Amino acid sequence: MAFKINDDCISCGACEAECPVSCITAGDSKYEIDADACIDCGTCAGVCPVGAPVQD
Numbered sequence: 001m002a003f004k005i006n007d008d009c010i011s012c013g014a015c016e017a018e019c020p021v022s023c024i025t026a027g028d029s030k031y032e033i034d035a036d037a038c039i040d041c042g043t044c045a046g047v048c049p050v051g052a053p054v055q056d
Contacts, residue, residue, distance in 0.1 A: 002038035002056050003045065005031050009052040015044035 005015070009030035016024040016031060023037035024044060033044070035056065044053040 001040055002035035003033050003040065003042070003053045004035070004056040005033055005044075005052045006054055007052075008050045010050055012049065014047045014049065015053055018043050018047045 005024075007030065011026065011030055013026070013031070016026070020041060020043060021037055021039055023034040024031055025034070026032075030052070033053070040055070042053075045051070
């Protein structure tokens with residue numbers, strides 16, 4: 001089960017910088033997680049100031 005980023009994302013980039021497998025990239029209106037590369041570690045959720053990364 002991978003994480004996904006919901007619409008609460010404020011595009012701060014905190015999650016991208018902390019992802020150990022670099023599966024998070026900037027999208028048009030929010031950051032996006034490559035579900036195939038996500039290792040479900042939860043690091044992104046731990047650093048997000050608005051709780052946008054959630055388990056899919």
